[in-house]
Amino acid sequence: MASSFVIGTKFRERLNDLLGQSNLAVPPELREELRNIVEKEEPSTLTFRTARTIHKCLQENGHPVFLHDLLEDSILFLPQVEMPPRNPELVARLEKIKAKLANEEYNRITRNVNAQEINRHGTLADFGREVRSAKAVVVTVFNFLVTVAATFACSYMGSQYLFTETAARVIAAVIAASVVGLAELYVLVRTMEGELGEP
Known part of the structure; x- marks a missing residue:
């Protein structure tokens, strides 16, 4: 499940501009977190919690830049789901069941085939x-x-x-x-x- 954004170049540039403004009252913890995100090598992620905090901060300061404008070139970060390793006993049982079903299907298909009738000349x-x-x-x-x-x-x-x-x-x-x-x-x-x- 997505819980963060992968930020793009526009977000970095606009965030640098916002952090450079002296009239913007940003809490020191948020400023430090944003500075770490901007200085981090790509791809860097921005959590939803931090995005909501930025949005709240922009609203309180009456800033004309909206959050969706900042995140214009950002994409959702979807972590890769790690599949748990399969149980070897279960895999062995499934292979046995597959082999048994294939054998039953083969026997059903070849049930009415007589090897002696295949001979062109017939038997005695x-x-x-x-x-x-x-x-x-x-x-x-x-x-x-x-x-x-x-x-x-x-x-x-x-x-x-x-x-x-x-x-x-x-x-x-x-x-x-x-x-x-x-x-x-x-x-x-x-x-x-x-x-x-x-x-």
């Missing part, structure tokens, strides 16, 4: 999973084709007892194979939905 387990998936698809398609072909063959052979013409037998076999194929597709879709966890 990924290759095996892909082979099993492809094998299941091939078996399903083969099963579908065999079922439809067997239904067509059975319907064609069995319809000879109902129809004598070949066209009617083929149409009946195609209708039966289509119905069985659609039923097979429906069952396949429902099974795949169940595997994916959809309702």
Whole structure:
């Protein structure tokens, strides 16, 4: 907190002029203090208490120079705040807490990163999973084709007892194979939905 002024050159000159005047009644203590301030090397400071005393003295003597005119080129003296030294135990604890928070943040960010997925070629387990998936698809398609072909063959052979013409037998076999194929597709879709966890 400011408690004094750093006086400027104008203040020194005007104060010298005032102290040189014989008609100015300045108390000896104030005169001695002001003389010490003026003779002191720059930067010299003037306390607020001394500034108020000068102001009072100028008012009592009816002097035309006001205090703000004297302090025109002076600035407030703001002492530098000295920070107390930090407690080493507190600093060590803060460093531990910072390191812990940084580690938790890193773990949160990298939680879903899998080092095996970073490999471009994948792992042997990924290759095996892909082979099993492809094998299941091939078996399903083969099963579908065999079922439809067997239904067509059975319907064609069995319809000879109902129809004598070949066209009617083929149409009946195609209708039966289509119905069985659609039923097979429906069952396949429902099974795949169940595997994916959809309702």
